[in-house]
Amino acid sequence: MTELSNLCLLLVILVNFFALGSSRLGACIHAVALQGAVLALLPLATHGLSVHTLLLAAGALALKGILIPWLLLRAIREVRIRREMEPLIGFVPTLLLGALATAGAFIFADLLPLIDAHQGGLFIPTSLATLFAGFLLLISRRKAITQVVGYLILENGIFIFGILLAEAMPLMVEAGVLLDLLVAVFVMGIVLDQINREFSTLDTEQLSALKE
């Protein structure tokens, strides 16, 4: 099954780059939704069908693939912002950094010894690469909503790694993780809403009054 999962993982990486490169928020969010959906496939692709994996996949799909993206889309529809204007770091540099980070992820992954079952899998590098991509998005964008997207991608990276240990981890913890993610994004959504009310923009440049 490794080929299939590797395929999915490559897809994930591609989505990372798309998210890093695209200036249109809507497209960005759709991409994240796609990533979530792909991630939902992964458990099945890795561990085969079982109640555990099915539940996990369902949860992932429901949250990462549908619910959260929908929330975000609603948010931007309300705020009526379409695109990420002049990011802190330009798109091309971000892409280059992303490429570097991915390469770094692959190198770093080689330092970590795998168990035989996972040999040849792209899980570790992909998850690290996704993590870094999320970080890059968080660091390089101005709009609060883009940062939420970045946070999602970061969480996806962690989720990828979690899948490796899917059968080892009790379901309850994963459920809790997913739930926490949901609540986190939900709270963020509320805060975004408030921010929008206060400032009538989601540009975090406005959100730098608290400084020395």
Add this chain to the structure above:
Amino acid sequence: MEMLARTALHLTLLLLFAPLLQGVIVRTKALFAGRVGAPLLQPYYDLARLLRKECVFSRTTTWVFLAGPAAGVAVPILAALFMPFGALPAPIAFTGDLLLFVYLFGVARFFTVASALDTGSSFEGMGGAREVTFACLAEPIVLFCLIVLACIADAMSLTALLGPHLAATWRGPAGLSLGLVVVCLLVVLLVENSRIPFDDPNTHLELTMIHEVMVLDHSGPPFAMVLYGAALKLMVLGAPIVRLLLPVNTGFWVVDALVFLGGMLLLAVLVGVIESIMARLKLVRIPQVLIGTTMLSGFALVLVLR
């Protein structure tokens, strides 16, 4: 018993002969100026006249005004008890009496200046300021000289410092520093007794005075005590110089006493000569001279410690 006798001798020499030195100085200066000059005993007449006179006090003065003259006389009399007069050893001698000697004069200075300030006159305040300034600069010199002598004598009492070993020391390697000590002590003597070139005892312009201006308001008996105290001070401070220059011990106390008196008279003449041939220094120069002298005494010390 024997100590009492020595004390009596000391005090008689001191109390009787101190004013004479002033007379000698004045006469010497007169001779240099080609005048006949006042009789040698003139200071005694002055004292007697002043003691008979009435006196007036400024309305700002208090009892402190009288403390100055009193200390001015009391201190030299007390200090003389620690100072050997020539070959005559001091009545009282113990380790460290030399510091007592130095600090007693500090007491005198304190009260003299205080009584000057008591009048509330700007001139006397000025005099007091100058007095303490120069005294501060003079004290290290005294200490340096005392240390040198102490190192040579390896003792810490004036009698031992100025003991019979000096004659040998002059010939020995430490002779040079001994010479320097004499020079420094002479400078101190002139400063402390406010003589030319540091101060002019009989100037008539208040602004240029140091010691005289402090006693402007004293009159009658207090003034007599001031003058007498100055004379006593000159003799007590002159004694070590004389001893250093004439380190002779004949063993007969009469001869020793005469030698000492002769030495004191010569010293008075010397002071008179200096006053006649030197001009008065500018006030601002005096500190420089004193600091220079300090360097000199320090040099003497280094020579000894080496």
Add this chain to the structure above:
Amino acid sequence: MIWFVAGMLLTALSGVPGLFADRFGRGGERLACLLVLAGTASATGGVIAALASGAPALLTRPWSVPGGELALRLDPLAALFILPLCLVVGGGAVYGLGYWPQRDHPGNGRRFRLFYGLLGAAMMLVLAADNSLLFLFSWEVMAVAAFFLVTTEQERAEARRAGFIYLVTAHAGALALFAMFALLAQETGSLHFPAAASLAGGSATLLFLLGLFGFGFKAGLMPLHIWLPIAHAAAPSHASALLSGIVLKTGIYGLLRLTSFFAVIPAWWGWTVLLLGVVSGVFGVALALAQHDLKRLLAYHSVENIGIITIGIGLALLGRSFGMSELTLLGMSGALLHVVNHGLFKSLLFFSAGSVVHATGSREIDHYGGLLRQQPWTAVCFLGGAVAICGLPPFNGFVSEWLIYLAAFGASRGEGLSLRLAVLAAPALALIGGLAVACFVKVFGVTFLGAPRSAAAAAVHHDAAPSMRGPMLTLLLACAWIGLLPGTLAPLLQSAVATWVMPAKAVSLAAPLAPLPLVGATGWVLLIYLAGLGWWLHRRTRQAPRDVSTWGCGYVAPTPRMQYTASSFADSLVSQFRFGLWTERHGGKVKGLFPATGEFASHTPDAVLDRALLPGFRRLARGCSWLRARVQNGRVPTYLLYVALTLLILLIVTAR
């Protein structure tokens, strides 16, 4: 020992009942004063009992904190510090009744008395503690209590500034002591104080340097004296008396305790202490000479006297490194005696200065004048204190300085130039003494003699209240007692020195102190001479007219403002120290043929604090806020960047 502990507790709690007393009533302050007196008396009794018993009194109880142990120890060394402490604390409490009555200070009187008692007790504990933790504990309590005394009048910006600087320096010093005691514990394996001369080698150098820094801050050694002048000036006078008379000495005490631990003393320790002492002495008195604020001036004189004490300690240390027990004895007993003396006469001076300030409402010396007529008692007490602090016979200051002089001279007997050069301390002492005489003639003359220079001084009509007069006279008598009967203290001094050096070395300590009675006798003779001559003069001039005005050299209408002021009196000397003082002068230029009315003012700020430290700190703070503005720039992305970078760096570090 029980008596001592009881006294300590009484003193500590003396201010507590007052908290519940009426804001304006006298009950609280009377009770507090009574408690302090009882406490100090009982503590004194305990100390004397411990001394009489011969062996040091010990008390050890468990204390359930890490490394803690309630270990107290009363030996002659501590006793020499505690006895004046008790006298001054008790006297100050009585003095406060008249100087700082509750009805005049309803706002801060109760707080003041609370911390006054606390300070006294904390100092007793510092001096008796035998365990590092207990020592640090009481040390810091002492610092904080003193801080609250300094900021008694916290509505005045000056007091706030003084308090802050004091608190900071005290804490900085205490932190150095933290390190020192931690290292000490590492050396000895426990926090209990090691026995005298039991430590060898190890991190001795570091211990000494840390201790010198920490204790030097408290003692006010020259570069570290920065807190002293402002704090002494800002505090109420009896608090200043306590600060300058006793609190500084705890620093000296600490230094002595620390040095007593070591078996071998490197020569450079003695030299360092000696040089620090000379610098503090000379520049302390020079700065004092340049001041025209009475209490600030007295504070700088504390620096000077601490310098004298340290010179003695330095000589004693040299004596130990070169094995000259006579040098050790003379230097150390001189230093210890000067500790006691300074405690007495400096408190006396602050008390009488307080009475002057209380009467005139100003600390400017140039606003005084002619106070002797209105305040004869204060004047006499101040005069006594002045003569004593100048080290002039017949008062106590001379005796201790005399001992230190002997030690300096004794150094010239040693072999090797490295020791003999220490004899140069003597001329330094002479210079210090001369300057001190100049300074105190100036203060006494300008304050109490001449004509009043200001309306306030002219309006003074009352002398110190009896409750203030009593302590002043008591201290004056104590000064005279040590000055006239110095022999009575010799045994105590010897045993104190014996506890400092290894007791084995304490042989043949009696000889060098033998001449002490003769010094005292000289004092008596001097007094008799002065009294006799003075009496004769007085009788001779009783009916002399006293209504003429001072001879103005022909000028007919001199005004009091024409008198020499404190600044002008000191000017000729201060100008000799131009290189170290940087006196600021404003105005005074006379231009043109018919000059208009001009004015002249001179002020001498503290060379270390105002010239070096404060500007440096301002620059540092500016740099900090600049950096802060860069780092905390308020942007979330930047903050997340920090997280990412930290992660990367740590990963790389561990991956290596």
Add this chain to the structure above:
Amino acid sequence: MMLAALILLPLALVPVAWLAPWYRVRSWLLPLAGTIHLLLVVLALGNVPDAAPGEWIGLDPLSRLVLLVASPLYLGCALYAVDYLEMRRERGNRTMVPCLLLFLSALSMAAMSRHLGLMWLALETTTLASAPLIYFNRNRLSIEATWKYLLICSVGIALAMLGLLFFAYAALRGGVPVSLLLSDLLAAGPVLSRPWLHAGFVLLLVGFGTKMGLAPLHAWKPDAYGEAPGLVGALLAGGLTSLAFLAVLRTMQVMAAAGAQGVARPLLLGLGLLSLLLAALFMMRQGDFKRMLAYSSIEHMGLLAVGVGIGGLATFGALLHMINNSLAKGCLFLSAGNIHRAFASKRLADVRGALVALPFSGALFLTAFLAVTGTPPFGIFLSEFTILRGIFGAGQLWVGLAVLVLLATVFIGMGASVLAVSQGEPTERDLAFTDRFLLVAPPLLLLLAVLFLGLYIPESLRLLLEQAQALVEGGT
């Protein structure tokens, strides 16, 4: 059972608080919950034995310590909250109270969970529950602070999750059944795969360090503490940081079991010294006394990290310091909150003479400052001195001296601000606000607790601390 009650009881009160229509009743639910919680904690400390291997919820010396700190602090804040909310009726307490209750429950769970995943969950919950608390004042600044707090802490906690997964994988690679149960991890310690273990530790350190507020992960702290109400600040600085520190200690336990302390300690030491340095520099001329308190909190977190990074006696001191710091911080923040209310400003420029304006709060503020900077007779003096003894005892001379210099700098910066606030003639202020009993008593009690710990450390507490130290140092 009792332990479950500690978690569930506050949880059960959440809906009650949500639904209860009466304002004051809702407020009083907090002290109620706090009191019961404290009682249960005291009972549990006495009766519940240490957790057996395999239990998900249980006590061990470390968790006992944290509960011992957090519960009284929470009760104090709860009592304070009653009058505070009474004063801020316009803000309403329908969000405040439930969130506080949720916070308590999550806090207990985080303190007692023996399963790292569960602990992670609880910590994240505390983050989420405290976000609305920071937003209590509902203005631009508070929303900004909330946003920063939420985003940064969530990112951090996510990293911590990855770290946990790495630990799990380390077990997998070690060939033992994967589990995040503390007992299993400790048992499997020696066989854990090193690369995974180290990487996981770094991730966990960064994650929990963000929550703890170690520099340079501290960035959210000044904003959050500055904008949140005083009692929230107290809970964050006193409670949450202790929890995060507990989490770090748990990871240290694992590292110690794996014999990898040599890797872990230098990292902690470095971060700790960096925090000290940053706090010391940034407290200089800090014009806002609540932000200054935040930096002070960073400083003390740095001290804790240094203590654990040195180990031995220093760890003991650090654990003691955790207790003292939480209590003192509670007092400091609560009294600061009062001053903030009274002067309606937290800028030094506008606040003067608190001692005169609010005799009790001002005195408490000043005293708590002295306490928190390690002045006897308060407990922090003992713990700091113990840490220092540990440092010097470990031969880390230069670390010790550096720490001392930094502490002195901190004292200067903090002292300047605190004295400026408390002394002098009061500036114009809201005269309606005065010291009320419930606004003064809680901080006073916390301060008394610190004072008590400075004068006397009960034998049982000493034993507890020693056991806890043994745990951190890798004993069983």
